[in-house]
Ligand SMILES: [Fe+2]
């Protein structure tokens with residue numbers, strides 16, 4: 159069967175690109191959507207790959223992080239009560255479309271090289287988490303502080319702390335992969 163190599167960049171592009179607007183509210187709205195698709199699409203899909211590749215402990219980690227991304231969406235949406243519920247925003251829709259195009263390939267690649275695909279997922283997860291922990295949410299927090307909105311700054315700081323924790327978990331998983339996960343998979 160013909161398969162196209164899936165690169166980390168392809169996976170990252172599928173899942174990681176939120177819209178950056180000049181208007182901070184629209185950027186914030188975009189990130190509510192990002193948290194939603196991390197919760198509903200990206201991490202469940204990574205968990206599915208890990209499960210399929212024989213790494214149930216990693217699947218558990220991806221699902222745990224997925225659950226916390228939902229919390230981030232809830233916290234952020236509370237800040238913007240007038241935002242309503244973007245049940246399927248642009249970013250989520252784009253992620254779904256991208257996922258559909260790579261999903262069949264992923265399944266055949268997992269059959270050929272399960273470790274390679276899972277390792278890429280872990281690396282993408284780390285990139286996504288570091289981008290949020292070190293770049294995006296600290297910037298939102300600092301902007302909120304500059305505007306004197308300490309309530310918003312506290313929420314953003316909570317998200318920063320949580321994303322930093324996710325990055326640490328993925329860093330540890332990458333360092334341990336694949337050997338420490340064989341026992342769990344056996
Ligand atoms: Fe998050």
Ligand SMILES: [Fe+2]
Pocket residue numbers: 223227287320321324
């Ligand atoms: Fe996260």
